[in-house]
Amino acid sequence: MTGRVYKSTGSWYTIKTQLGETYECRIKGKFRIKGIKSTNPIAVGDIVDFNLETDNNETTGIIHNIHDRTNYIVRKSVNLSKQTHIISANIDQVFLMITIDNPPTLTSFIDRFLVTAEAYSIKTILLFNKIDSYDDETLNEVRYLAHVYRKIGYECIGISAKTKKNVDKVKSLMHGKVSMFSGHSGVGKSTLVNAIEPSLNLKTKEISTQHMQGQHTTTFAEMFDLSFNAKIIDTPGIKGFGVVDMEKEEIGDYFPEIFELKQDCKFNNCLHVKEPKCAVKDALDKDDIAFSRYRSYLQIIEGEDEHYRTDIWDK
Numbered sequence: 001m002t003g004r005v006y007k008s009t010g011s012w013y014t015i016k017t018q019l020g021e022t023y024e025c026r027i028k029g030k031f032r033i034k035g036i037k038s039t040n041p042i043a044v045g046d047i048v049d050f051n052l053e054t055d056n057n058e059t060t061g062i063i064h065n066i067h068d069r070t071n072y073i074v075r076k077s078v079n080l081s082k083q084t085h086i087i088s089a090n091i092d093q094v095f096l097m098i099t100i101d102n103p104p105t106l107t108s109f110i111d112r113f114l115v116t117a118e119a120y121s122i123k124t125i126l127l128f129n130k131i132d133s134y135d136d137e138t139l140n141e142v143r144y145l146a147h148v149y150r151k152i153g154y155e156c157i158g159i160s161a162k163t164k165k166n167v168d169k170v171k172s173l174m175h176g177k178v179s180m181f182s183g184h185s186g187v188g189k190s191t192l193v194n195a196i197e198p199s200l201n202l203k204t205k206e207i208s209t210q211h212m213q214g215q216h217t218t219t220f221a222e223m224f225d226l227s228f229n230a231k232i233i234d235t236p237g238i239k240g241f242g243v244v245d246m247e248k249e250e251i252g253d254y255f256p257e258i259f260e261l262k263q264d265c266k267f268n269n270c271l272h273v274k275e276p277k278c279a280v281k282d283a284l285d286k287d288d289i290a291f292s293r294y295r296s297y298l299q300i301i302e303g304e305d306e307h308y309r310t311d312i313w314d315k
């Protein structure tokens with residue numbers, strides 16, 4: 001049988017088949033996945049094959065195969081062991097919720113988020129929430145940011161979770177897909193999910209910081225089926241994606257506008273900082289690249305990893 005992992009307690013996995021049947025399943029013996037050293041071999045979102053076993057009238061499953069992942073997100077434990085924990089796998093898209101104020105979302109946060117999502121091969125859609133509450137000046141800021149991010153290929157939608165403006169647009173994008181919602185605490189994730197599916201009560205706020213820094217074996221994610229053929233992965237307490245180990249030279253590849261220009265730079269190992277005849281800096285001078293994006297790029301290549309790490313976990 002084949003199914004998707006909806007929930008995991010560490011040793012037991014709740015797996016649902018396409019027909020909607022749910023089974024509690026385990027892994028028997030050693031189970032290693034090539035190339036990934038993680039504390040959990042299987043994560044929420046994984047698609048697995050399993051056999052049923054009946055013991056004392058109780059039917060459970062034994063997982064014997066895991067399908068290749070299209071992507072997965074990890075977190076590294078904060079302690080010295082630096083073990084990797086896979087939070088979830090096979091995510092079709094993440095909606096990054098942004099507010100201009102109350103709370104403010106900085107472009108440096110957006111850009112770090114997008115770099116990590118690109119590195120993970122996860123499509124991101126930007127939702128500018130709370131547009132019902134903005135004055136003209138703030139709305140202009142939304143328009144400007146939407147322009148910056150649309151230009152480099154990201155879909156941007158202005159919404160109001162409160163008045164439900166454009167919530168139907170979000171729902172139609174979710175159809176047939178596995179989605180995640182991210183963004184700073186207070187941007188309106190719970191309000192939006194509630195507007196999308198009132199009966200679903202996500203636990204977005206239940207995990208404390210202490211919990212986050214505790215045992216890395218804890219699994220936070222859980223998958224839910226919505227009423228309109230959409231799936232959502234809830235990752236309580238996680239507002240970002242964690243740190244991805246990247247080489248300096250690789251970071252520009254995750255900025256679509258830099259990636260597009262880099263073959264025009266004189267040096268093929270150009271970092272677009274001080275090198276002569278750099279196509280990226282030329283584009284910046286011509287305003288073809290947004291200054292805020294370039295500034296984020298510099299911040300990331302100059303490396304503030306520790307800052308980044310504390311920045312992305314909910315406090």
Ligand code: GDP
Pocket residue numbers: 129130131132133159160161162163183184185186187188189190191192204
């Ligand atoms: P979360 O921490 O991201 O889950 O944010 P919440 O959904 O708890 O929302 C935080 C606050 O913002 C609450 O007081 C919401 O009522 C408010 N809020 C959420 N969405 C909107 C919106 O579209 N417009 C306005 N004006 N307030 C909103």
Ligand code: ZN
Pocket residue numbers: 262265266270271272273275277278279280281
């Ligand atoms: Zn360059």
